[in-house]
Amino acid sequence: MTAEVLRLERIRKSFGSVNALKNASMTLKEGEVVALVGDNGAGKSTLIKAISGVHPIDGGEIFMHGRKVAITSARDAIDLGIETIHQDTSLAPDLSIARNLFLGREPVKLSFLGVLAPLDFTELRSSASALLKRVGISKKLDADATVNTLSGGERQSIAISRAMQFAAKVIILDEPTNNLGVEETHGVLRFVKEVRAAGHTVLFITHNIHHVFEVADRIIVMRRGEIVAERTVADTDLLTVESLIMGADMSKLLRDKQVH
Numbered sequence: 001m002t003a004e005v006l007r008l009e010r011i012r013k014s015f016g017s018v019n020a021l022k023n024a025s026m027t028l029k030e031g032e033v034v035a036l037v038g039d040n041g042a043g044k045s046t047l048i049k050a051i052s053g054v055h056p057i058d059g060g061e062i063f064m065h066g067r068k069v070a071i072t073s074a075r076d077a078i079d080l081g082i083e084t085i086h087q088d089t090s091l092a093p094d095l096s097i098a099r100n101l102f103l104g105r106e107p108v109k110l111s112f113l114g115v116l117a118p119l120d121f122t123e124l125r126s127s128a129s130a131l132l133k134r135v136g137i138s139k140k141l142d143a144d145a146t147v148n149t150l151s152g153g154e155r156q157s158i159a160i161s162r163a164m165q166f167a168a169k170v171i172i173l174d175e176p177t178n179n180l181g182v183e184e185t186h187g188v189l190r191f192v193k194e195v196r197a198a199g200h201t202v203l204f205i206t207h208n209i210h211h212v213f214e215v216a217d218r219i220i221v222m223r224r225g226e227i228v229a230e231r232t233v234a235d236t237d238l239l240t241v242e243s244l245i246m247g248a249d250m251s252k253l254l255r256d257k258q259v260h
């Protein structure tokens with residue numbers, strides 16, 4: 001039995017009269033990649049914002065390693081080991097790769113009398129190079145290059161490396177392959193597999209069902225604020241997941257259309 005990492009129980013969230021989350025419950029286990037899928041407006045981003053401390057929840061409970069926790073800010077989530085990566089917004093484009101990898105947690109030198117001294121750039125650069133090497137992107141990237149010189153896929157890899165670096169237990173990716181080319185997309189998917197191999201848990205939001213089948217172990221389907229289905233990838237197929245996303249009425253409609 002694989003250990004449970006994060007458990008959500010009956011999470012509720014409304015925006016005015018819109019019930020964005022209605023009793024959403026899910027469990028993420030150690031070292032698995034879970035794809036969170038659903039149509040536009042299903043509540044996927046709201047759910048990950050609840051986990052990452054962006055929106056306070058109206059009701060329900062969150063457990064980390066079986067212990068009940070309160071996540072009321074982004075800091076709370078990070079301190080619990082939950083890192084969320086939003087496309088294009090997670091990195092500072094004008095800073096170097098090395099600075100970005102350690103942003104907010106840069107190594108500082110302790111001076112005589114224990115006063116904090118300015119950033120230790122030598123240490124920062126060598127830690128960054130070691131990290132880039134560990135995640136297998138050392139050949140291509142120079143730790144001193146600024147992030148705005150990188151492609152979308154490389155930026156995603158840096159953002160994910162950053163999360164790995166801080167030993168995040170759970171890494172949440174909100175549509176990480178959006179706007180990426182074919183090769184870059186495959187780079188990110190490969191990287192997600194490496195993150196899993198290193199023992200992290202990944203929650204991956206995507207609209208691309210093919211990507212789901214390429215990297216995920218498990219699929220969670222949301223519809224109108226509810227979690228309506230969960231399947232292991234091994235036990236389902238693309239058409240089934242598509243109809244679960246659309247709902248029975250819509251998929252019947254499409255089937256009928258094909259018949260006539």
Ligand SMILES: Nc1ncnc2c1ncn2[C@@H]1O[C@H](COP(=O)(O)OP(=O)(O)OP(=O)(O)O)[C@@H](O)[C@H]1O
Nearest residue numbers: 015018019020038039040041042043044045046047
């Ligand atoms: N800040 C907000 N204020 C008001 N309503 C919101 C807010 N955020 C989300 N909603 C509403 O909550 C519902 C769920 O939105 P959410 O962004 O979670 O959907 P989603 O599944 O991520 O969709 P998409 O695939 O389009 O990104 C929608 O009806 C949306 O309009």
Ligand SMILES: [Mg+2]
Nearest residue numbers: 041044045046
């Ligand atoms: Mg969304």
